[in-house]
Amino acid sequence: MNRETALTATAVGVVVVALLVAAVVPGVLADPTDDGPLPPGRVTLADDLALAPSDVDGQTATLHVETRLRHYGNPADNVTVRFRAVDTESGLVETTETVDVGNLTRDGERVVETNLTVRREGGYRIETVVFRDTERVDSGTTTVQGLDALTPAYAQTSVGFSDSDVLPAVSVSVADASNDRTALSLGASLTNRGDDPSENLQVTLLLRQAESNIVAGRQTVDVGTIRPGRTATAETELTVPSNYNYYVDAILWKDGVMVDTARSVANLDPQRRIQVNESVEDVEFRVEDFESGSGSDGSDSGDRGESTRTTSEGTSPGFGVVTAVLAVVTLLVSVLLARWWSR
Known part of the structure; x- marks a missing residue:
């Protein structure tokens, strides 16, 4: 075999081996139009986070949070x-x-939601982070x-004062x-602001005595069914000592849970009065409360109930008359002395 024949045989062998490798191993021959791996598509938050309480109890609140993801471009995996x-x-x-949202292949928006349970107090910052791979x-x-202003489920009712x-x-x-006892007729007006009849x-x-805060009377009344939009009155009667002022507290209960309160007053003391939000006392001014009662010689210092006004000069009004009389007497004496000396 000459030299040219050997070189030709070698070249043919290399081509055959290359063709065999290309046929057996996929991907060895690269596509000249291939630019490499496709970049992942874009994923962003399409809207602000929406929150709503879904379950509220005495200590915690469950917030339902919802957001929207916007995807466009190539597929985005493991979002x-x-x-x-x-x-x-x-x-x-x-x-x-x-x-876990998974793989996003179509352009558009997708809703993502979950629940967050937190303590029912203060405030919270809800952070939303989107990950792709x-x-x-x-x-x-x-x-x-x-x-903390959210009402627990067990205390929710459409009925209130x-x-x-x-109609207070x-x-x-x-x-x-009577002389020492007064029977008071009390009524609490309730309105159903919901769409269903009232619950149990x-x-x-x-009744609490205003000055001492002592409970003078208490009565619990069952509330009948109140239709939607209707108003009903729960009434009772309590007897208390007369000549005192009382706060009247009304407490609305639902299955043993206090759900609403209201207050009024009962003024039975003719000399003092109270209001719902403040206490005001009109005390009669009596001079004898400030008098000594008797002079040093044991006699009364004056009639009880009389007061002494002070003039701007600091003297009593009675001393002004005495001064005038003394001035007239002094003038007459002076005239008489002048006539006697003129003789």
Whole structure:
């Protein structure tokens, strides 16, 4: 075999081997139009976080949180969203929830939601972070305050005390009176502001003596069914000592839970009066409360009940008359002496 034949055979062998490798091993021959791996699609937060209380009890509140993700471009794999509640005062993380969204292949928006259970007090900063294959791609923050104002589920009712100038929440009238005892007729007006009939409710009417805060009477009344939009009155009668002022407290109960309160007053003391939000005393001024009672010789220093006014010069009004008389007498004496000397 000559030299040219050997070189030709070698070249043919190399081509055959290359073709065999290309056929057996896929991907060895690269596509000249291939630009490499496709970049992942974009994922962002499409809207602010929406929050709503879903379950409230005595100590905790469960918040339903919801956001929307916007995806466009190439597929985005392994997308997750982390929701975290951070106490606004202490800065401590209260709770964390992570939602696995999965792979996003279509352009558009997708809803992501979960529940966060926090203590029912203060406020929280809700942080939302979007991850794509463990890479943080977007984030947002929303703050919620006043969770302690949320009403627990066991205390929720559509019935409450009426709030009207014509029909007060608590009414008081005198049913009977004697020398030392007064029977008071008490009524509590309730309005159903909901769409369903009232639940199993009770009203406690309580009388407290204003100065001492002593409970003088208490009575609990069952509330009948109140239809939606209707108003009913729970009434009772309590007898208390006369000549005292009383606060009238009305307490609305639902299955043993206090759900609403109202207050009025009963003024039975003719010399003093109280109001719902403040106490006012009209005390009669009596001079004898400030007099010594008797002089040094044991006789009365004056009639009780008379007061002494002081003039701007600091003297009593009676001394002004005496001074005038002395002035006239002095003038007459002076005239007589002048005539006697002229003789």
